[in-house]
Amino acid sequence: MMKSSKLKKLISSIFIKHGLSKVDADISSNALINAELVGAYGHGLSRLKMYCDRIKKKVINPKPKIKIKKISQSISHIDANNSIGFVAADIAIKTSIKNANKTGIGMVAVKNSGHYGLSGYYAEQAVKKNLITMIYTNAPPAVAPHGALKSLFGTNPICFGTPTGSKVPFILDTSISMINRGKIRVAARNNQKIPEGVALDKFGRPTTDARKALKGVQLPIAGYRGSGLAWMIDILSGVLTGGNHAGRVKDPFEDFSGPQNIGHLFITFKTNLFVKNFNERIKDNIKTIKKLPKIKGIKEIMYPGQNKYNRFKMNLKKEINISDVIKKDLKFLKN
Numbered sequence: 432m433m434k435s436s437k438l439k440k441l442i443s444s445i446f447i448k449h450g451l452s453k454v455d456a457d458i459s460s461n462a463l464i465n466a467e468l469v470g471a472y473g474h475g476l477s478r479l480k481m482y483c484d485r486i487k488k489k490v491i492n493p494k495p496k497i498k499i500k501k502i503s504q505s506i507s508h509i510d511a512n513n514s515i516g517f518v519a520a521d522i523a524i525k526t527s528i529k530n531a532n533k534t535g536i537g538m539v540a541v542k543n544s545g546h547y548g549l550s551g552y553y554a555e556q557a558v559k560k561n562l563i564t565m566i567y568t569n570a571p572p573a574v575a576p577h578g579a580l581k582s583l584f585g586t587n588p589i590c591f592g593t594p595t596g597s598k599v600p601f602i603l604d605t606s607i608s609m610i611n612r613g614k615i616r617v618a619a620r621n622n623q624k625i626p627e628g629v630a631l632d633k634f635g636r637p638t639t640d641a642r643k644a645l646k647g648v649q650l651p652i653a654g655y656r657g658s659g660l661a662w663m664i665d666i667l668s669g670v671l672t673g674g675n676h677a678g679r680v681k682d683p684f685e686d687f688s689g690p691q692n693i694g695h696l697f698i699t700f701k702t703n704l705f706v707k708n709f710n711e712r713i714k715d716n717i718k719t720i721k722k723l724p725k726i727k728g729i730k731e732i733m734y735p736g737q738n739k740y741n742r743f744k745m746n747l748k749k750e751i752n753i754s755d756v757i758k759k760d761l762k763f764l765k766n
Contacts (some may be wrong), residue, residue: 432750439464442479445764449486450493451515459517462548468746469739473549473613474754477620480760481684482515488687491515491545495521506532508672509541513690514546520695524553528560536700539654542673545691546570546683551604551707551739557699558600564699566590567668569675571682571691573612575648577658580635582648583678584661586612588667594702595734596714602736607661608649615641615649616684620756668694 433441441461459482466475473514485491495514499507499522507526511519525537532538547553550566555565558716570585586606593601606612609629618625618641630644631637638644649655670675674691702709721732753761 432752434750435464435468435747438467438751438753441761441765442476445479445761448764449483451486451510452494455493455515455518458521459515462517462521462552462722464751465552465743465751467751468718468743469549469551470742470746471549471613471739473611473615473617474756476760477613477617478518478683479757480547485545486515486684490681490687490690492690492730492740499526500748505530505536505538507537509539510673511541511544513543513692514545516545516693519544520547520553520697523695523697524556524564524699525564527564527699528557528562530556531562531699531701532560536703537698539697540672540693541697542689542692544674544693544695546693548693549604550588550590551592551602551736553697554590554602554604554715555600558594558602561594561702562699563702564591564697565694566592566697567664569665569680569693571680571686572678573649574608574651574658574661576662577655578649584651584658584665585680586649587661587664589660589664592736593713594710595717596710599740600736601713601717601734602739604735605652607651607657607664609652612645612649615626615644621754626639639755657724669694688717691734 442460442463443456446459447453452630463475486493492513495512497512497514498510501507509523519541523541523617527537527539554564554566569587572582573586574584575582576584586608588606590604595601610625615625623638624643625641627639630647630649632643632647652662668674672694675692680693683691706712717734723732725732
């Protein structure tokens with residue numbers, strides 16, 4: 432167990448040891464700790480060693496020269512120069528917010544980036560500035576396109592965030608697969624089973640064995656509809672941005688033959704573009720839905736982001752639990 436503030440400093444020091452600047456190390460550390468605090472352990476400390484391994488193998492650039500190309504007052508294109516994804520995404524969301532504040536809408540495409548953790552972490556930054564946001568990124572092959580025998584799409588998350596007129600933001604951050612890949616990796620490292628109905632082994636048989644799932648394929652949400660969403664995100668974050676696409680994003684844990692060149696797309700816009708009373712309308716929307724009759728056992732109809740907000744507040748008061756596997760990683764990386 433360790434306090435989040437102390438753990439954050441430790442992680443920053445590890446990143447600095449691996450060549451990141453103090454600023455970039457802090458950005459990366461903050462994102463990893465946030466994932467732990469909201470309970471998204473597959474995007475937290477379990478990935479720290481992977482990032483450091485990729486820096487050592489020279490497929491993440493610890494001192495990137497990131498270029499921002501201004502296409503218009505609203506639109507920017509970022510070449511992340513194979514930076515760690517946290518840094519590229521941090522610059523992108525801040526640029527998108529800046530553009531939106533100037534013109535009403537900001538759109539930022541990113542190429543030559545890497546895995547950036549939770550999309551919702553960046554969405555929250557925009558929502559705190561009273562902006563609506565949509566964020567897309569692609570990922571290494573894990574999901575087979577509908578009708579195909581081989582995985583090609585990533586778990587490609589969809590993220591949407593909006594102010595709610597309260598301190599709790601609406602943040603929908605979900606992958607197009609039945610379970611995100613990070614959870615399967617955590618289960619594999621801890622010798623745990625995964626739920627039924629989320630993955631197939633390499634022979635196409637349903638499996639609850641996390642290791643077999645990693646070698647097989649993950650199942651998309653909603654069948655062919657989920658496959659279609661994954662394809663859409665691959666186009667928006669890969670084809671459109673100049674990033675890798677169509678199964679060419681490298682697995683960060685296993686493929687060190689070159690950078691990932693992941694693409695991201697950040698879109699933010701003001702809430703008052705079309706109506707001046709957005710806050711009243713969003714409050715009415717949420718209140719109306721929450722007042723609906725509830726099925727047995729449900730105390731409250733929750734909107735996306737409420738549970739994570741509550742977990743964050745609760746976990747912030749506690750020390751972060753560190754598994755034996757992560758302890759070994761930290762000990763190895765410190766030394």
